[in-house]
Amino acid sequence: MKQKSGWHVLVFLAPAVLVYTAFSAWPLLATLRLSLYGTDDTGAVSFAGLANFHRLLFEDHWFGAFRNAMVNNLEFFAINSLVQNPIALLLAALLSLRGVRGATAYRTVLFLPTLLSVVIIGFTWQLILSPLWGVTEKLMTAIGLGDWFGPWLGQESTALTTVSLISVWQFVGIPMMLIYAALIAIPDEIVEAAAVEGAGPWRIFWQIRLPLILPTLGLVNILTFVGNFNAFDLIYAVKGALAGPNFSTDLLGTLFYRTFFGYQSEMGSATMGAALATLKILVILVGVGLYFFAIQRRLQRFAL
């Protein structure tokens, strides 16, 4: 039974709701509204309908940048979910095996990078991959792969993949923990019953444990999606706001930053920034919505 309300309920709720509304909910709404306004040369703001979106999606200069960032962002997400999440699944599956000695120590080490600032991780890898320092080249030469080394972060063809893999390296601990938690939550009886029936560990994993943790894998993917489409810090730390070389590492986050604050000779524009932010909100809502309606609902029936 819930208690009757009184003035004290207001006292409990008001502070949180006020701060959240003023500095999170309202700014989001105001951003949506501002995306419908335009700025003229004098800096005056007036209603402009969908003009900003028209510019972003149909003017070559804007659309080129937007498409580039969008495609890069999709690739960034693809690499993250196709490399990071399978590695996380493998590590979690091994950690959850019975009687692995030192499992706690492994878990502690593997989770560590997620706590460090993206800025620090970015710089650290930049140093390690730097041809100037040559650590990576030396290591690769030692195992006979010296010829394969290249300035990966500096080449247009490899920069985005390299940054994505740095992101994978840093964040693999989060999906690993979520999957690990789901795996150890599976009741022992189910696994034991299968073992009694003669199923080997391999079959138990693929036919029993994996189907049972599918909802968690779905959740991990959607968290990766939202995180990736908001990425900014890593690119800014490693490649700067220009997301070089030649915008090959530009993501929606860095494009938004440049649009809002300007760069080099381009002036920043709050209204264009708001329009871009609105598109990002749409992308995220569509992604999350697709996940909930198309995937999570179907997966739910496997849940315990």
Next chain:
Amino acid sequence: MSQISTPARRAAGIGRAALVHLTLGGYSLLVLFPIVLVLLNSFKTRQGIFDDPLGLPTALTLTLSGYAKVMGDAAMGHMFLNSAIVTGVALAAILLLGAMAAWGLTEYGFRGNRLLSLFLAFGIMVPIRLGSVAILQTMVALNLVNTLTALVLVYIAQGLPLAVMILSEFMHQVPQELKDAARCDGVGEYRIFFQVVLPLIRPAIATVAVFTMVPIWNDLWFPLILAPSEETQTITLGVQQFIGQYATDWNGVLAALSLAVLPILVLYALFSRQLIRGITAGAVK
């Protein structure tokens, strides 16, 4: 499960264990290598850093010049303090306001309760960064640009939704009899919250504290757009700018990175057990 221990089976078991440790250990090395490499080289001379990046510092190459430079930069201490203030104040506010709101939502029936819960939950899905344009305008209007207050307010708004959600889960578990007993004795609603409920959910509060603290301490975005001035820079932004400025001074860069990593390493060494237990327990829910 009963196992018949034949030599063949035992050999297979050992083989499997070796494979497991090879994978986990190999990946752990990949995780530790960059961090150890930076720490090691931060104690070397420039000569040592370039001639033998993988070796330990020797008598010839040992130096603390990088640290001297970073520590000598008076601004670093100041930025560290800024980060501590922003993180501390925001964290305290999130925990208090979040717990109050979670209690208000789970304990009392009132019209619009579900709607309000949904409204708060929305903040978990849509990241606050997307409202940055309007947040900056609000801060300009309130004359709060380049103040730590601006950062604190934004971080409270950012941290509240998840805090309310997790704490609500735990509020449900507070035994009804305990609350009924207190009410029968005529204890007021505020005292029930502060003296009965809060002490009971202390473990949950600790979990939320860690989840909330790390992203605030590490954030680059809001310090960059709301408080980039020299007086208000946080350590994350400061390290970013320091490294940008001294890019060719390898001693300084490596020392700055090490100093930024160390506090987290120490805290993690102390609290990793609770943190990991919190994550696995929270995820099972």
